[in-house]
Amino acid sequence: MGEFEVGGKRQFLWVLPFSVDRGIDWTIAIVLPASDFANPTDAKTRTIFGLGLLAIPLAAIAGACIGRKFPALTATASGTPESVPPDDIAAVALPESPGDRPIAFRAGTAQEYPTFQGNRRAVVPAWQPGTPSIEFPVSSLNDDRDSSDRPIRLLVVDDDPTTLATLTEYLSSAQYKIFQASSSLEAIDRIENNLQPDLILFEAQISDLDGCQFCQKIRERFRFYELPIVVLTEPTPDATTTEVLDWGANDYLTKPIVKHELVSRIRTHLHLAHLNAAYSRFVPKQFLQLLQKDSIVDVKLGDNTLKEMSILFSDIRSFTTISEKMTPEENFRFINSYLSRMEPVIMANRGFIDKYIGDSIMALFSGSADDAIQAGIAMLHTLVEYNQHRANVGYPPVKIGIGINTGSLMLGTVGGINRMDGTVISDAVNLASRIESLTKEYGVSLLISHQTFAKLQNPSAYNMRLIERLKVKGKSKSVAVFEIFNGDPPPLREAKLATAGIFEEGVLFYYGSSFRKAAHQFEECLRQNPEDKVAQIYLDRCRQHQIT
Known part of the structure; x- marks a missing residue:
């Protein structure tokens, strides 16, 4: 509270600064002539006090609701016009830092007022008939904060x-x-x-x-x-x-x-x-580093580099069926809920997301092929936690498939003068996508190519088995495809590990056209592990070949 004189009459100033937990600061100012204290209280004075007291809880409620939406706030306090003569009050400057002293200028004299905390400035305009106003632009509404809303x-x-x-x-x-x-x-x-x-x-x-x-x-x-x-x-x-x-x-x-x-x-x-x-968030910094650019402003159309990398594709199974049961808003909420959990896992394993394609993820790993596989396994573990969350709120579980390939690719920018995009071009990318599509065919979660297998530092560190010899269009040699089942539920993982040798013998017999021997191996796999969908698929194929 402070006081000053205007035309020989005492005036009282109340400034009530406070903060609301949601991050908004408020300042309420009331200017009242001393005559309203000395004289019997009239209706206008009672109204002023009532409004001032009412403003405090209203400000708290509004602050909690609207957060930090507005760039400035204005508090207006009424006084009797005759108590504020013309040309007396020009300005009141509240401090811009806790160490500054505010000065009130009046009729050639200056009087100090108590220091207020925070960065505030109050301006009382020259008097006009009517009600004077005091405007407080609240700086904390525009303070520097990052996207997580924590203080800088x-x-x-x-x-x-x-x-x-x-x-x-x-x-x-x-x-x-x-x-x-x-x-x-x-x-x-x-x-x-x-x-x-x-x-x-x-x-x-x-x-x-x-x-x-x-x-x-x-x-x-x-x-x-x-x-x-x-x-x-x-x-x-x-x-x-x-x-x-x-x-x-x-x-x-x-x-x-x-x-x-x-x-x-x-x-x-x-x-x-x-x-x-x-x-x-639109052009990953790893993309700039691979192009040897310090900033996005340095990137030009056609910039490119040749690099051996591992490519990871992932996709939500039966997304169209899931999507049809949701509104557009629910679709985006679901996709972002899923993707926001997968992105940190990929980055934690030294990868970066090249692009989102609807519900699909395409990620690149410029280091070891192990990084890509570790990311894939971590994604499956994260999916288990996500499905637990979905079950708690009554939603069905989500399944994904992941395909990984390693090879040389061209990374660069494509487009036109007004719109360009970063992308990768290579057969290795197409093969990674093709391998991911096989996960749905075989009912497994994670498949890798033999090119990725060959780049692993220690292949025995992973639970894996040979799944397929894939014929690729335009290529003379087949591509061996392996399943990594470290991310499977523990009982299924142990069963696959116990039958891995029998299963791989069956695959080799199958591709050697020894369908009877292959069928025997797959029957043994299913006897020990009835949940092995891949063994069942191969057994059905063997029987079909025997019939024909």
Whole structure:
């Protein structure tokens, strides 16, 4: 609460700032002339008090409901017109940081008011007949937050405790969450221990590592668009100062630091980083790295590279049947619920999603073929958890098929001047898709080609068996296809493992046209494991050949 005089009459100002858990801040201001306290309370005064008290619970309810939807809020308080003479009040400036003192300007005099927390500015316009208004643009409604709605995290690195404290005070008032480090090595250690800052503010003259070494260490792990670095330097010639950009920094500021410039620069680089993060959701950063591009703006139509990679295709079984029973909105909710669980699993195994094709996923792995298989197995384990969730809410389980192939492919950009897309072109891609389609035919979950098998570091680490010798159109040699059944339910997995030798002998007899011997092997498999759908398919084929 504060008070001031207007035309020799005391005026009272109440400012009631508070926050709601959902992230919205509100400020209610009431200006009332002292005469309304001294004189008997009239209906207008009672109305003012009633509205002011009512505004608090209404603001809390509205804040919880609408979150952070509006860029500015306005609180209007009424007073008697004669209590606010013309030309007396020009402006009231509330502080822009906790350390600033607000000043009220009136008729050539100035009076200080208590400091309010947060970043606020109140403007009382020159008086006009009617009701004066006080507008409070609430900065926290527009504060910098990332897509997960967590506060932006800044890592401030400086070996001077005074400077470190000052920078922390500046930036905390701008709604950032500040993490401190008093040395370069401490900063690097914090990042290696899973601190994920959105921006680093670094003092160039720090003692343990120079700015160049520090930036190089950070850039070994993060590209410039993933983690911006802003360097603080002493006043030096331009040629010396701009060297920091060659270190890998995004920007620099020379001392003395002006708070508003510092905050403005930080916001600019955070905005650019957020834009790049948004772009990466459409063009994966791994795609840019394979094309040896630092940013999406560097990509041109026709850029390409030749690379050996493993390609993973996955598809939801009977999706059309499932989809027909849902509304369009339910379809998208279902697909996104499924895909959002599979994407992290693929990325955790050093892969990236090249494209979504409806309910299908096409993922690429530029490292070991083991990464692709580990991702496929992890997807099946994740599917078990997802189906448990679906069962809890009354939905039927979902089944998927996964096919993996390894080979050389061309990765690049295709399209026209106004629309281009990243893609891969190769027979290896087509074969991966063909192998995935076999999972439905045989009723299994994960199949790989012999090209992928040949690239495995330790094939015996996986539970697998030979399934098929696939004839590929346009190719003279057949492709051996193997089932990986590590992701099967434990009882089925153990049964397949116990009969793997008998089953593979049956497959070899079958492709050697020894159908009677093959049938005997498959009958034995089914005796030990009646749930083996592949053995049943081969047994039926053998009997058909014997008849013909």
